[in-house]
Amino acid sequence: MNVLIVVTTISLFISLFLAFFLLTVKTKHKTSNALFAVFLIIMAIDVSEYLFNLTVDGPSNLGMLRGMFAFLQIPVFYLYVLSVCYSDFKLQPKHLLHLLPFLVANIILIPHFYGVDGASKISFIENRQHMIELQFNHILIHIQLMAYIVAVFMILRKAKKLYLENYAGASVNSYHWLFQFTVLLTILYLITLLKNIFKFSDYPYISEWIKIGLLVFQLFIVCWYLFKALNNPGLFRNIDSKLKLTSDIILEQKNNDQLAVTNEEYNEELVRLKKYMAEEKPFLNPSLTIQDISNDMDIPTRELSVLINHQLGQHFYDFVNTYRIENAMEILKDVTKTKVTVLEILYEVGFNSKSSFNTAFKKHTGNTPTAYRKYL
Incomplete structure (x- = not known):
C-alpha cells in the first residue's frame, strides 16, 4: 500500500509538472504543447484513482466521472500526433466529434448511477460485473483504443513517407522517436485491456496487481518522454498536410x-x-x-x-544524402584534410546529426566514416 502511494504521488507530480512546463514555455509549437499537456493531465487524473479513493467515502458521481476521463486520453494523443506531424494543423469544431465516446459513456450511466442515491450507487458498484452499462463502456473504450492506435500508426507512416519524399533534414529521426512512444503507449493500453479482463473475471485480485505494474510502467513512460524532451528541444520539423x-x-x-x-x-x-x-x-x-x-x-x-x-x-531524403555522402567521401580522401574531424565534415556537407550521418554513410559505403578514412 505504501509503495502504491509513493508511485502514484511521484507519477502525479511528474505528469503535472511536465504539463505545467509545456503550457508555460515560450515556443512556436503552442498547439502541440497544449495538447500533450492535456494528455498528461488526463493521464494524471487516471493515475489518481488510488489517492482519490482514500479521500472519499464510497462511490460518487465525481469518482465515476474521474474514471470516464479515460475516454479522452487516446483521442487527445491522436490530435497531438496530428499537430506534431503537420505544420498547418489547427483545432477546429469538427475535432469536437472526438468527445462522442466520452459523452456516450457518461450519458448511459445517468439512469442507474449519476441520477440515483448513495445506496443505489453502492449496489451498482458491488454488482459491477453484471451491470450492462459498465460492460458496454469497457467494450467501447477497448474498441476506441484499437481504432485510434491504428489511426496514429497510419498517420506516422504517411507523415514519415511524405517527409522522406520532400525533405532532407535530420528530423526524420523524430518520427522514429514518436513511433517508439506510440509503441510504448500501445503496450500500456494492451496491459490495461488484460487488467480489465481480469477485473470482470473470477480473479479480480489479479487485476489489482496488474494495476500496480501499470502505474510503474506509466511512470517510466512519462520520465522517458521528459528525458527525450529535455535532450531534444527541437524534436520535430512539421510537414505540410497538403503535400x-x-x-x-x-x-x-x-x-x-x-x-x-x-x-x-x-x-x-x-x-x-x-x-x-x-x-x-x-x-x-x-x-x-x-x-x-x-x-x-x-x-x-x-x-x-x-x-x-x-x-x-529514391526518396528525396536519400537522393540528397547521396550527394552529401559523396562530398564527405571526397573530404575524407583528401590528404590535406586529415586533421578535419568527422564531426566537422558532417556539418560541412549538410548533415546536422551525427547519428543520421553515420547511418547514411554506412548505407552508402558499407563502412562508418572513421573506418572508411582508416582503410583508404
Whole structure:
C-alpha cells in the first residue's frame, strides 16, 4: 500500500509538472504543447484513482466521472500526433466529434448511477460485473483504443513517407522517436485491456496487481518522454498536410489520363537536376526541401517529386544524402584534410546529426566514416 502511494504521488507530480512546463514555455509549437499537456493531465487524473479513493467515502458521481476521463486520453494523443506531424494543423469544431465516446459513456450511466442515491450507487458498484452499462463502456473504450492506435500508426507512416519524399533534414529521426512512444503507449493500453479482463473475471485480485505494474510502467513512460524532451528541444520539423505522396500523384495522373513526361523530357530534366546538384550544391543546406529545388530550377514540385521519388526510385531524403555522402567521401580522401574531424565534415556537407550521418554513410559505403578514412 505504501509503495502504491509513493508511485502514484511521484507519477502525479511528474505528469503535472511536465504539463505545467509545456503550457508555460515560450515556443512556436503552442498547439502541440497544449495538447500533450492535456494528455498528461488526463493521464494524471487516471493515475489518481488510488489517492482519490482514500479521500472519499464510497462511490460518487465525481469518482465515476474521474474514471470516464479515460475516454479522452487516446483521442487527445491522436490530435497531438496530428499537430506534431503537420505544420498547418489547427483545432477546429469538427475535432469536437472526438468527445462522442466520452459523452456516450457518461450519458448511459445517468439512469442507474449519476441520477440515483448513495445506496443505489453502492449496489451498482458491488454488482459491477453484471451491470450492462459498465460492460458496454469497457467494450467501447477497448474498441476506441484499437481504432485510434491504428489511426496514429497510419498517420506516422504517411507523415514519415511524405517527409522522406520532400525533405532532407535530420528530423526524420523524430518520427522514429514518436513511433517508439506510440509503441510504448500501445503496450500500456494492451496491459490495461488484460487488467480489465481480469477485473470482470473470477480473479479480480489479479487485476489489482496488474494495476500496480501499470502505474510503474506509466511512470517510466512519462520520465522517458521528459528525458527525450529535455535532450531534444527541437524534436520535430512539421510537414505540410497538403503535400501528396508520389504514388497518389501518379494515380491521379492515370485516373485523369494525364501522360507522364516522355523519356526525352525525363532525360533532359534529369540531366538538369544532376548538373544543378553538382554545380550549385544545394545539399549543403541542412534544411533543404524539394520545394527549394523546385523554386531554383523552375520545375513544378509535383513533377520534381515524380522525377526523384518515382523515376529515380529514391526518396528525396536519400537522393540528397547521396550527394552529401559523396562530398564527405571526397573530404575524407583528401590528404590535406586529415586533421578535419568527422564531426566537422558532417556539418560541412549538410548533415546536422551525427547519428543520421553515420547511418547514411554506412548505407552508402558499407563502412562508418572513421573506418572508411582508416582503410583508404
